[in-house]
Amino acid sequence: MTDTESRAGRGRPRTLDAEQVLDVAVAAYWKDDPADVSVNAICQLAGVSKPSLYRAFGSEDGLTRAALDVYSARVLSDVFAILQGGRGLWPTLEALIDFASADPRMETGCVFYKMRAGKHRLGPLTRARVEELDQAALGAYAAFLRACRESGDWTGGPPVEAAAKYLNEQVALAITQRASGEDPARIREMLGLALSVFSGAADRS
Amino acid sequence: MTDTESRAGRGRPRTLDAEQVLDVAVAAYWKDDPADVSVNAICQLAGVSKPSLYRAFGSEDGLTRAALDVYSARVLSDVFAILQGGRGLWPTLEALIDFASADPRMETGCVFYKMRAGKHRLGPLTRARVEELDQAALGAYAAFLRACRESGDWTGGPPVEAAAKYLNEQVALAITQRASGEDPARIREMLGLALSVFSGAADRS
DNA sequence: ATCTTTCCGTACCGATTGGTACGAATAAGG
């Protein structure tokens, strides 16, 4: 959908680097709340005129959506990789806890969760992507838990669907707290506590 | 601080009803995200001119702060009452779960938690109040847990401070999900799961 | 050289934001 590769034939050569603009946008959405980052600000940060940006992305909605796609491919993919790693229940949960509470990339929060939290402020394209990603995440969590249950690794009470949603929200909560400057050690402690419901005895200091 | 009662002496009699304006403001902040409610909108809803509102509250910050105070006295007090009820661990946790997942007043979320989530968008007065209230809530949770521990009602592992923060955040998460239209039954299920860490065996259907 | 095509960015648009200048309105005191 993004005008990545346009034929370089006749007219004035294009100087706008869409990928660089997206890098700037992702960085901006990452550091601040996406709702607080204006198109003007991104143009200034990227050293690009506003019409150029609109020519490349159509609208603010198009830009945020493209930025979310970049972020998804660059960061969220790692989370999906953790869930599909095929390791056991607790190694995977530990990896999730590490990611949420210690990964330096989550120091200022997660673009996706920030967008999800302010869903009503997004344009239709971006909102649709957010919902797709949320569904995909939920599916990945559910598949992971289903596998753990079938392998006898998890014998807990709650149904898979509810547990998947629970897992998703707890990770989101941890990362959101990360964005608000909470002490990572505290976050690890709380997330560990929240996820301890997945095994009878799971104490962490 | 709010100009509640001014002497009715000389000049033109005041027609602005500050309490009614605050009622309107609280209702607006309650239904939508406070960051999405403009002063203009509140003036229109309350049938009040903008200068009148600014005369009464000084600034948008003053208005949101006053509205938060009203909300606090009217709603948050109930949560503090639950925590200070002196009942046991689980009756109190059940009451919190009921409040978060079933109380009709939380159907569109909690003004306080909405403001806390968008803290950076608030003026200094309102932000200070939010932080005060957050500290007060944390203290109330901690006091409650300390009492439960001393009475032998709670023998869990995590230290009181961490558990208080955990409780606070889990309730906040539940209410926030409430605001985003999640099924209350699902929320109850998840919050129950999250709080089940406070007792060895606490299954709820 | 001229035409055509494509992209560039200045300079604008209307809408909305929080906030206010200022004169009319309405009371009491003299």
Add this chain to the structure above:
DNA sequence: CCTTATTCGTACCAATCGGTACGGAAAGAT
């Protein structure tokens, strides 16, 4: 009556928002 005090609301302000009209610049085609 006139003055003084207080509140009223119309009509404005500058800043910012997302978005665009438009003329110039830079290339290939003829």
